[in-house]
Amino acid sequence: MFSGKTSRLIELLEREMLAGRNTLLFKPEIDKRYDTTYVTTHKGIRLPAIVVSVDNDGVKKIKTLSEGVDVIGIDEAQFWDHDSILPEVVDSIASMKKIVYIAALNKNHLGIPFKTSQEIIARADQVYSLTAVCAKCGEDATFTQRVMNGREVFGEAIKIGGMESYEPRCRNCFVFPSVEDIKKLNGT
Ligand SMILES: [Zn+2]
Known part of the structure; x- marks a missing residue:
């Protein structure tokens, strides 16, 4: 988060468009922070996007629509959960001589890797690892730390908006969940 990954994705897609390639951008339906038909970077740059559901029907829609274009982009791919068919499907789209760009967070606010992101990384030909600037120390x-009223909080893994906010942290400043927090999350 705040690493500029959406900006980078838009920049890569804009380059493909300048090269004359047909391009489609997809975003998960779960992301309702901004309007539903554009991907907006933190700097306010916008690109039209097709909103698809984060279940396998959404993934099948990506596959179908990708047939008519040369390049696809997918933003916030971590929102497709751990048993999603997204990694296999984007792999198969890339094998059809199409260019696939995917932006994803690799860890959730507990510091735990998103399985979908990890599997996409393993299947990718090229991986760009972007970093943000730590909100505490500048490293x-x-x-990504979830913060509410100045305190680090944990809870359900995916949630956007509401009263809590998210901030980038380095490893030293990141507060990991305690054993008790993990137990609470697992309902044990
Ligand atoms: Zn720090």
């Missing part, structure tokens, strides 16, 4: 940040 490179690869963690």
Whole structure:
């Protein structure tokens, strides 16, 4: 989060469009922070996007629509959960001589890797690892901390908006969930 991954995705897609390639951008339906027909970067750059559901029907829609284009982009791919067919499907689209760009967070706010992101990384030909700036100390940040009223909080894994906010943290400043927090999350 705040690493510029959406900006980078839009930049890569814009380059493909300038090269004359037909391009489609997809975003998960779960992301309702901004309007539903554009992908917007934190800097306010917008690109039209097709909103698809985060279940396998959404993935099948991506596959079908990709048939008519040369390049696809997918933003926030971590929202397709761990048993999603997204990694296999984007792999098969890439094998049809199409270019696939995917932006995804690799860890959730507990510091735990998203399985879908990990599997996409393993299947990718090229991986760009972007870092944010730690909100506490200014070092490179690869963690995302959920904060509410100035306190680090944990809870369900995917949630956007509401009263809590998210901030980038480096490994030293990131507060990992305690054993008790993990137990609470697992309902044990
Ligand atoms: Zn730090």
